[in-house]
Amino acid sequence: MYNKKFTRRELLNYIIGISGAAFASSIIFPTLKYIIPPKGTDVDISKITAAKVGELPPNSAKVFRFGNKPAILVNTPQGVLKAFTAVCPHLNCTVQYSQEASYILCACHNGKFDLNGKVISGPPPKPLEEYKVNVTGQDIIVSKV
Amino acid sequence: MDIDTIKNRLTGWVKERYHIEPFMDIITKKTVPQHKHSVWYYFGGITLFLFITQIITGILLLFYYKSTANTAFDSVKFIMTKVEFGWLIRSIHGWSSNLMVFTVFVHMFSTFFLKAYRPPRELTWVTGVFLFFLTLGTGFTGYLLPWNELSFFATKVGTQMAGSVPYIGGFLRTILRGGEEVSDATLGRFFGFHIIVLPLCIFAVLGAHLAFVQLQGMSEPISVKERKEKKSIPFFPNFLLRDILAWMLALGVLASLAVFFPAELGKKVDPFAPTPVGIKPEWYFLWMFQALKLIPSKVFIFDGEVVGILGFGVMGLILLILPFIDIWSRKEKRSLFLTLLGIFMLVFIVVMTIWGLIDN
Numbered sequence: 001m002y003n004k005k006f007t008r009r010e011l012l013n014y015i016i017g018i019s020g021a022a023f024a025s026s027i028i029f030p031t032l033k034y035i036i037p038p039k040g041t042d043v044d045i046s047k048i049t050a051a052k053v054g055e056l057p058p059n060s061a062k063v064f065r066f067g068n069k070p071a072i073l074v075n076t077p078q079g080v081l082k083a084f085t086a087v088c089p090h091l092n093c094t095v096q097y098s099q100e101a102s103y104i105l106c107a108c109h110n111g112k113f114d115l116n117g118k119v120i121s122g123p124p125p126k127p128l129e130e131y132k133v134n135v136t137g138q139d140i141i142v143s144k145v
Numbered sequence: 146m147d148i149d150t151i152k153n154r155l156t157g158w159v160k161e162r163y164h165i166e167p168f169m170d171i172i173t174k175k176t177v178p179q180h181k182h183s184v185w186y187y188f189g190g191i192t193l194f195l196f197i198t199q200i201i202t203g204i205l206l207l208f209y210y211k212s213t214a215n216t217a218f219d220s221v222k223f224i225m226t227k228v229e230f231g232w233l234i235r236s237i238h239g240w241s242s243n244l245m246v247f248t249v250f251v252h253m254f255s256t257f258f259l260k261a262y263r264p265p266r267e268l269t270w271v272t273g274v275f276l277f278f279l280t281l282g283t284g285f286t287g288y289l290l291p292w293n294e295l296s297f298f299a300t301k302v303g304t305q306m307a308g309s310v311p312y313i314g315g316f317l318r319t320i321l322r323g324g325e326e327v328s329d330a331t332l333g334r335f336f337g338f339h340i341i342v343l344p345l346c347i348f349a350v351l352g353a354h355l356a357f358v359q360l361q362g363m364s365e366p367i368s369v370k371e372r373k374e375k376k377s378i379p380f381f382p383n384f385l386l387r388d389i390l391a392w393m394l395a396l397g398v399l400a401s402l403a404v405f406f407p408a409e410l411g412k413k414v415d416p417f418a419p420t421p422v423g424i425k426p427e428w429y430f431l432w433m434f435q436a437l438k439l440i441p442s443k444v445f446i447f448d449g450e451v452v453g454i455l456g457f458g459v460m461g462l463i464l465l466i467l468p469f470i471d472i473w474s475r476k477e478k479r480s481l482f483l484t485l486l487g488i489f490m491l492v493f494i495v496v497m498t499i500w501g502l503i504d505n
Binding site: 035064065068069072086092093105107109122125126 | 417
């Protein structure tokens with residue numbers, strides 16, 4: 001099989017084929033690279049002042065911006081401050097606090113979480129990621145654990 | 146000079162220059178079967194009419210629409226409140242998209258149940274299913290453009306669903322969103338998809354779809370084919386005139402809906418505000434939305450939403466390759482199994498949609 005000789009036509013066909021593939025790759029590769037957005041444009045922070053002391057009465061909550069994602073700060077009916085990511089682990093909707101029932105609700109698919117972030121009911125596959133809350137002077141500071 | 150002379154001179158002028166006889170033959174000699182199921186033939190034509198309406202009103206909307214997160218909502222508001230008949234153009238665009246999705250559904254399912262995909266029309270079916278996907282994609286991308294609360298969260302859920310596809314999901318989501326989150330970058334991309342990429346794809350696939358229909362003619366249902374006596378009418382002008390009548394009816398429905406139920410503007414999105422209670426996607430995605438609500442978080446060892454999305458994917462795949470799996474239709478026989486499968490899919494979609502509409 002190593003003795004097989006190419007005819008001129010076969011050789012030209014191979015060369016044209018390879019050149020064609022190279023030509024196509026030279027178009028496809030940069031196009032694909034171009035449509036993938038560059039990294040590093042997202043803001044990644046680990047600590048933020050989410051609210052001021054006294055801003056949140058017990059049994060209330062506030063959704064705030066934490067880097068490029070929303071987070072939720074809850075003052076429980078017992079007056080304990082808790083913070084979680086506000087991004088539902090199911091399909092990415094932003095959760096909210098239900099004052100009537102004192103749980104965290106995702107309005108998209110009815111996912112419910114308790115005030116420890118654990119799933120009570122609905123389709124979310126995992127709990128809400130919890131953040132650390134510290135009070136420094138008048139500031140309520142939320143940081144990633 | 147009377148009209149016939151002008152017509153003859155014009156045709157003569159064209160015929161001297163171009164070899165158009167084969168095309169004229171297709172049009173003049175083509176016939177359309179007439180039977181009790183003929184009414185379903187008109188839905189393809191109505192869909193085409195609605196697509197043309199979409200193109201025209203879409204171009205008009207482009208005169209004022211601005212596709213950035215800061216300007217999109219206000220530009221749509223401007224169209225709705227300041228531009229003369231802006232509300233009408235946008236309402237017609239919105240309603241014709243909804244009606245188009247509806248007629249595509251009807252056209253597709255009627256073709257499904259009449260087994261019109263059987264040989265030699267397999268590729269007509271496949272191109273049709275691609276058109277169905279492209280229509281849904283165009284609806285989905287267009288929905289985000291007003292940049293209101295509803296559209297923002299619908300896009301979040303939709304792109305996250307794409308992100309749940311095993312292995313390539315993360316890549317797909319990033320490509321669609323133009324980043325990690327739904328943002329200004331997503332709006333820019335969706336705008337590009339909505340006004341250029343998807344319409345160009347639709348034009349290409351639609352060209353092939355219509356060419357196949359013209360070359361092969363309309364399919365006759367198996368029950369009709371078995372009959373000895375068959376009726377048919379000429380495509381030109383008889384069927385075409387009836388088609389135009391159906392278009393006029395569609396225009397009437399469209400105009401009435403646009404006037405009596407004009408498109409709403411909604412509330413400008415705040416990407417860092419909670420998703421409002423009662424949020425729902427467009428009605429044609431509601432069945433998927435509702436199904437995802439009902440699937441538990443874990444199905445065996447898999448995440449519920451991954452199972453759901455794979456299920457939708459399998460449904461889409463079955464639709465796409467239907468002519469090649471329906472081995473009975475090749476022998477001009479009806480498969481009870483596939484008919485029942487079609488009924489199951491249709492009932493599932495209808496029930497989930499209604500459930501989604503009434504469920505809060």
